[in-house]
Amino acid sequence: GASPTYLHANPRYIAMDNGSNYTANDVMARVVRLGIRAHYHTAGLDALRTRIERLFNTIKTKIVSLFSGQTFSNILEKGDYDSCANASLNVEELNRCFLRGVLDLYHHHPHEGLLSETPYQCMLRLSNEYGLPLPPNRDVLRHVMGVSCERSISDAGVLFLGIRYQSKALPIFRREARQKPIEIRVDRFDLDRKRV
16 A cells, blocks of 8 residues: 555665664574675664664654554653553554555655655665665565475475475475475465475
């Protein structure tokens, strides 16, 4: 449902927070597999993260403030407010609101740091001048970001959610695995294909 005007590209680098969920080995491995460099700012120095902090503030004031169940910036601001009891969105709805907020509101709103150009206009101008790295295709995304689970290979292939998958490579993997389960990766949005 977001505006179709956004551009698809593979980021060259991502500025990330120093929280344990961003520095975890699994996250770092996925970022590296996608050919992206991670950049971590010095912890505690918000002034070094002005662009992302500004984006968070825009999301907070223009999107999150419209819903109940907020967690607030700190315990003093939160006070006695019961965030859980007032929750009004599930995670999927919240993600959809963030996506729409970034793509439709933030990217199309004039930005003081860009001399009143919108982030979308700036990206379009610079991509016309310098080009954009192509985004990863569905197979790469499934291989890197797919849901990982283990399955055994039978003579009928691999069974996942009642769907049997078969390929020319499976008999080779089956001989090598010798009845041991193997890791598969599935794109939960496209069950037509999977990565063994």
